[in-house]
Amino acid sequence: MHYMQTTPPTTDGSDQISMVVFSDDLDKILAAMIIANGAAAFDMKVNLFFTFWAISALRAPAKKGKGKKFIEKAFGFMLPKGFDKLALSKMQMGGMGAAMIKNIMKKQHVASLPEMFATAGELGVQINVCEMSMKLMGIQKEELIDYPNMQICGVATFLSDAQDSKIQLFI
Amino acid sequence: MSTAELTKIKSDKIVDARAVACPGPLLAAKKAIGDLEGGQILEVYSSDEGTKVDIPKWCGKMGHEYLGVVEADSFFSVFLKKAD
Numbered sequence: 001m002h003y004m005q006t007t008p009p010t011t012d013g014s015d016q017i018s019m020v021v022f023s024d025d026l027d028k029i030l031a032a033m034i035i036a037n038g039a040a041a042f043d044m045k046v047n048l049f050f051t052f053w054a055i056s057a058l059r060a061p062a063k064k065g066k067g068k069k070f071i072e073k074a075f076g077f078m079l080p081k082g083f084d085k086l087a088l089s090k091m092q093m094g095g096m097g098a099a100m101i102k103n104i105m106k107k108q109h110v111a112s113l114p115e116m117f118a119t120a121g122e123l124g125v126q127i128n129v130c131e132m133s134m135k136l137m138g139i140q141k142e143e144l145i146d147y148p149n150m151q152i153c154g155v156a157t158f159l160s161d162a163q164d165s166k167i168q169l170f171i
Numbered sequence: 172m173s174t175a176e177l178t179k180i181k182s183d184k185i186v187d188a189r190a191v192a193c194p195g196p197l198l199a200a201k202k203a204i205g206d207l208e209g210g211q212i213l214e215v216y217s218s219d220e221g222t223k224v225d226i227p228k229w230c231g232k233m234g235h236e237y238l239g240v241v242e243a244d245s246f247f248s249v250f251l252k253k254a255d
Contacts, residue, residue, distance in 0.1 A: 038194040041201040042232055110192040119198065 016045045016165040020158065023171060024053035024080060025089035026098055026113070032171045033116040039167075040123035047165070049158040051130035055137060056080045057113075058129065058144045065140035072138025079137060082145070083113040121148045128153050128161075172239045177250055180238070182214035183207055189218045189246050196222040197229060200251070204235065209255035212238070218246040226251065 017039045021032045036046045050058055061082040068076065080086050091097040105112065111119065120127075127150040134140070134152065141152060151157075162168045172180075186203040188196035196217040204213055215226065223240055226249045230237040234254035241248045 034194055038197060041197045108192050109190055
């Protein structure tokens with residue numbers, strides 16, 4: 001008997017990049033998004049795994065969660081709520097640093113963080129949000145920004161993506 | 172290609188990315204090249220110095236042919252030919 005040989009699709013990973021986005025520092029999220037959008041220009045599949053503090057960046061300022069316990073509410077109050085509240089990792093100077101960098105970015109024609117997320121969405125950049133971190137921070141799905149390619153998942157998704165990627169970064 | 176040769180080229184499409192910084196010109200080039208057929212020529216206006224180094228690298232990976240750069244007063248033009 002003759003069986004037709006079927007080989008599973010293989011990838012050498014040269015066309016995929018996977019990043020862990022861990023930090024909620026404005027500068028680091030900017031770096032992650034510039035690399036992500038640049039990689040998309042190379043027609044790479046881009047996977048961003050948002051975990052721990054970085055999830056704050058995905059919070060939509062106008063959205064609210066429901067039925068939160070006291071500690072979750074407290075966390076929600078203390079964590080930055082969205083793009084505009086993120087702080088620089090250096091020279092933050094009580095908010096002056098972030099305001100200054102945004103001003104310089106505008107002058108130098110660097111896209112703002114909301115613009116970068118919009119571009120990433122158009123380019124099909126995948127955002128995966130760590131479910132465990134969301135629970136730890138008391139952040140609910142309903143509080144996240146509207147983004148076309150976003151799913152809530154676990155570390156297995158990152159590992160699976162990372163195994164098939166030539167570039168893996170932790171930011 | 173030499174500057175003299177490049178200035179004679181009639182581009183099939185021009186994209187003006189002077190108002191954007193990295194990775195804006197690259198994204199503009201990617202978007203614009205989708206509208207072209209293989210062998211057609213794209214011209215990218217940029218004032219972001221890094222573009223001169225980045226676009227040739229991008230062309231190398233994507234299979235497009237990098238033709239060269241022509242300086243203007245406050246910006247420059249990068250020429251590339253879309254892969255067949």
